[in-house]
Amino acid sequence: MSSSEDDAPLFGKRRSNGHATAAKHALSDELVSRSADPSASATPRINGYAKPGVSVHGPSDSADVEMQDVDAIGAGPAKRKSRGSDALRKSYAEPESSEEEEKPLSKRRRTSGQRRIEDSESDEAPLISRTAKPAAKLAEESDSDVPIGKKLQAEKTRIEEKAGKEAKAIRKQETTAAAKKKPQAKAASTAKGKKPLANGIKKSESSDDEIPLSRKVPAKKAAKPVKTESAAAKKAKTKKESTEELEAEEAEEEYRWWEDPSKGDGTIKWTTLEHNGVVFPPPYEPLPKNVKMNYDGIPITLAPEAEEVAGFFGSMLNSTHNVENPTFQKNFFHDFSEIITKTGGAKDSKGNKVAIKSFDKCDFKPIFEYYEMKRLEKKNLPAAEKKALKAEKDAQEAPYLYCMWDGRKQKVGNFRVEPPALFRGRGEHPKTGKVKTRVMPEQITINIGKDAKVPTPPAGHKWKEVKHDQEGTWLAMWQENINGNYKYVMLAANSDIKGQSDYKKFEKARELKKHIDRIRKDYKKGLKQELMSERQKATAVYLIDQFALRAGNEKGEDEADTVGCCSLKFENVTLKPPNTVIFDFLGKDSIRFYDEVEVDPQVFKNLKIFKKAPKKEGDEIFDRLTTSALNKHLSNYMPGLTAKVFRTYNASYTMSTLLKDMKSTGTVAEKIKDYNDANRRVAILCNHKRTVGAGHATQMEKLADRIKALRYQEWRLKQMMLDLDPKIKKKKGAAFFELEEGMDQEWIKNHQAFLVEEQRQKIMKKFEKDNEKRVAEGEKEMKAKELEERLEAAKELEAKFKRENKTKKVEAEGKGVTIEKLENNLSKLEQRIQNMAFQAEDKENNKEVALGTSKINYIDPRLTVVFSKKFNVPIEKFFSKTLREKFDWAIKSVDEDWEF
Template structure:
């Protein structure tokens, strides 16, 4: 990317300066009343009607952005939101991972404008106060606290500098007192204060950089509390000792002892490793041609294809169930372009008589036979006995074991993505223009290996050779190649829980902490420059304002063949709509081709500036910030602090906001209630930092299921109460008829459906247990149980069904169940159900509040994980409730490095 403005093709360009006359004229166009507090995003969704500036068309531009070089980076944000995890799985100790809904294109998800409610902010509703003002007050308080913190930190730095100078001077003076007798040197006057000896204070750590400050040592009590905060999971299978070598155990022990975040010598230099050994990469298996009876049809005729062409047909046919892709015109067009090229190079298709068949039209292609074959294989694999699946997995793990770890500076480290991606059709995210293109098979000749000079270079597959072998000690990659879709470079790196990866995250959040010292100066400067006469300065100030206040990404320039994704610096005329008095509507393709639509309230000066940046002769396709580039913006920011870039603001704002919320938090109640308190705080961060999402299509159905589960518990309470009447009929008069009636919202039809579901659930449970026991018998070399045994066990479900049927038919009393039932025992069961219902209602409310907020985005990528650990330890909530197993490995450094008193 070039910083030169002349290199950037524009149809119209802003003037170099803004005259006072132009400024005054623009002021007259703005309304003097109707002022709204700025800085808050009010909605995220398409707007039906609005009074907008003209000419404008909301939506994404069809034009592409030219640049001197293509952006070869490929990246994807992780998400571990657990919003889609079934409630019954959430209750288990083990926290399962789930894909975040951010992967679903916003275009597909949007239906109507989203209004953030007071409940979603974790606050009580206040109808008299507009939501924007409620949020603005809170945001203003947080920003004021940031200003005070920055000033305090700079004062501490000044004191630290003075101390260092004093120490340096004292050290030089000490060099001159060698002639003083030792006895006199030792004696020093002890000052007394209030009749007591004044003890020399410990040296302050204020002069220690934020990244060097070690956490306070834990007391025995706190250590004990930490142990209880994350209880060990019961029933978790342990790896047998004999399966580990002595070397493995030694390496694991060393891993636990090595706390790199407390080692100030690590990560300072450019050399990342001294010695590096690994075994290379794992290649996907070669393509196996389809059986002779499975063929693609063209115009109704079965055709034979060259194996390379058949591989493309197989790739498309295997994903016919993914209608989102195969019914996408762009996906289909790109696939057919690559398919035709392959057919041209391989001699096209042939019919059963050997005659050449030229495939030209997609409409005549029938991939259904391929899909049927692939689907049958999938089902057969699913139906394999558990013992067989376990055996296949063990074989795979054994084959891949040599590639899973490397030796990095003599330490055993886990490798992350050591498998080379198999060929297939590129899907992309959002509206990627290359979706459907064929990802070619990666050969060893394309792969560069990075390894130590003294290490043995891994052998490539037979008949092949590596592209190159490097010894790049400044690189943290083990292997690298270039893929053919976006020409992006793919790297084999260490796993998320490795030292190197952990250090990268650590530095990212430490840099955000360092920004605390400078944020007030940066905000003061851009507020001043918002009125600058120099156009470049005013554009830069406006961009920094948008990045700081609304978490816009800076944006990079794209090549002609890349997705038309933009950020703040690359916004075009049609991406911004202005609605007086202070509303700005953004509508563009953001990161990963996901549509970004946001309606925000800005400062009047910012609104005026955007009006100036969009004025004639600018039109669609012209850039708004035409005198600003991402590199020049970051270069300007680096003047405040080394390494400061636009993206650091997102991390700082999220972490600083969460830190302030935690300081005043008093979380009590059950663990689910405390988890909800954390989510409420996370939700505030997500809304204040604009990490939002539209409501998922399946949200209402999920809420209905949760309500059904709650009703199921309420019905169980009804049955218990009826059993109490069976034991003691006089209770009806004593407690009243209403106490024993069917709960509100539950009728006879609902009861019938519920009972049928309970019976079917019991049958499935019995069948699964029977199959599991049979598999165990086979594995031990014993005979399977016969189906008669299963029929006998299923009688329990049949009896349950008959009991329910009899109850509905005769409307008779429900008889007390269990051994020696008493009213007291039944009341205890009622209380337990009350607790379960309250827990489920809390979780349902939490899920409903989260429907419009991407909590995973904030928690994983922008909130310092040490803050989540602080909450976990401070309020005694297992860390598993916030981080999945993968995230606990990724943030192992955060979990081990802080106590509940740590501050961001």
């Protein structure tokens, strides 16, 4: 597409969201008439103020849960599949970071297709009766009678005003510093009798003020020690570290690339590169002859290629969300039929050909039962055998774990080629169910140094191509058959290259601090522009800045019908006077975006004009604006500025502002809750929402049960105190020894039975583990009599509970038990209960907010490190091991006084 087309978008020149745009679509007038908006002007006066947008309504739960992907719900953010490349043009863009990416497919989140069932009674009841500690003060609190929307708007206004003043201060500081340097440099050069430099500044004397934010090195300062794990715990952890990780670290001085300003953003990413290629999935293992798919009640024989595809469907019959989806079924059967025809057709037991024409007549249950049996066999393997299989697999993959990048050992991310399977997609993807074919070596391009040894392809095969692309950070790539996307083997999240990519992303957001006031001033002015294209551009930037909307890319006809800001359609936006806008569309990865927001009155008026008749369903709202034109406009303010940078900037700047105002005190659990409260505030202000997970109610119920169990344990300790000293009841008061509300005799008996069974299971597992260890060491297995003796402990516990229920007394347990010891145990137990209560409250508060998305992708990790050091909370409480490796540069580069 030519640049002129980018600057002057016309409906007939592009496709949007899979629909060819034709002349019959209504197009907005070129100019905004005075009748539509009396304030319209070719040179409007500065608007001065535009109300910050705020969300007033969250996503609609049940509908959203239904529309999510099979792997969309769980403990962390789901991996997002990249759709950025097409068949004609490859992209080297790295996908957004996510902790979920580090997990194998089998460990990722699963979604139930069922709607979440709300229990109104349990939702209203508090988990515990105690009063929670108030959250750390984040900002000036408004009157409790003020609506939440007004509070958010006031807080957003305060943050935006602060950002504007800061931007002006930064620019003034840089201008003053540059002005001072000019005469100094001129005087110095004249004194030496040399001709002054063209820019008046000597290179060797450039100050830190003149270096862009992205090139500045944080000043070193003795960091405040953070209380972390005990020495014993660290020692235990060290022993568990894998051999590969130790090898990568030994005899190698730590390389702090973030302290090396010479490592800029040049095009050459490496000079030398060595690696061992990729690991292919194992070849297909045919089913036993007695296991066959049935068609119309008749067992049929298929060629191995077709049988493998039947196995894809058969092995996932328990995933009803997919296999009962009509689109999934249709796409699968289309591809399956083609493969059957291509491989010689299907035959019955007598060798007669069977025409496979109806999906409804296909019965995959025998295949499912076979694979289910194999899964159980694998699960029930002895621990020693599992360990041996894992060791064998690790030994085979060891050569692929690391590469040599400019002479430094770097961990490779996912070096395994994706196995063939059925494509699931996210949300309502139109290609769900299609067959992802097996990737062959002939499809794979290797990227490696010119002087390095090229990895040997599997016997009888060859690589598609061997490149020496020093501008690429990929090691291997291939094109998958479903969407034509390019898949890349990249370095691991904790590698220098990945770390530099994250670092540059957040430094780019910090750079936006200098320009944000000018951008906001300009789009506020542009909201009243007479020229329709300019007004649409200003409105789009407002929505992107205020609601973290994605810009939206143009779609091909066979791509999912997803929407962004520039591609919003008539039906995606509903207007409710005086200034409420409802967005409802399929966003990135086909996940439904639903939000009800309050906008500036002028923005509301503009959207009304953009939807003006004769526009109707199917017509675009921003019909005189393209994503490329929008990004080109943004880059005029700052090189590389796109819609995505606004999300990173807004999240990080908001978190930075909240942290400055915060006074976090109390226990570690209370401080973590304060951090999560700030993170949640960021997610709400920046519109990082998620749907309530299908399993949320169940998780909350389990947490409540765990708290209740600890309360029962607490009650038993109090009864033991009475057993030792009956007079203490008068001293402490009768209420101190009473059962918690909701803890009746029926619940107690059920809980006691659970505790007895739990102990029995622990004993049995320990016995099996001990036997496996003895066999591995060449000793004889223990006899069943030993297990019976060990199980006596569970029987004794059961008898003790029966005695307690009968006598209504609990005998004091333990060696040398005293009132003081029991009180000490009570204190520890109360702390555990409080910590768990904080977790429960946190979980409930965050059920509709994507804290993981904010923390991992949009909030500068250095801000989390600042909180950790400032309030003396171990960084392990915020970042998992994978994230600590990924953000190692952030952990080691800042102290508690660092500012975004």
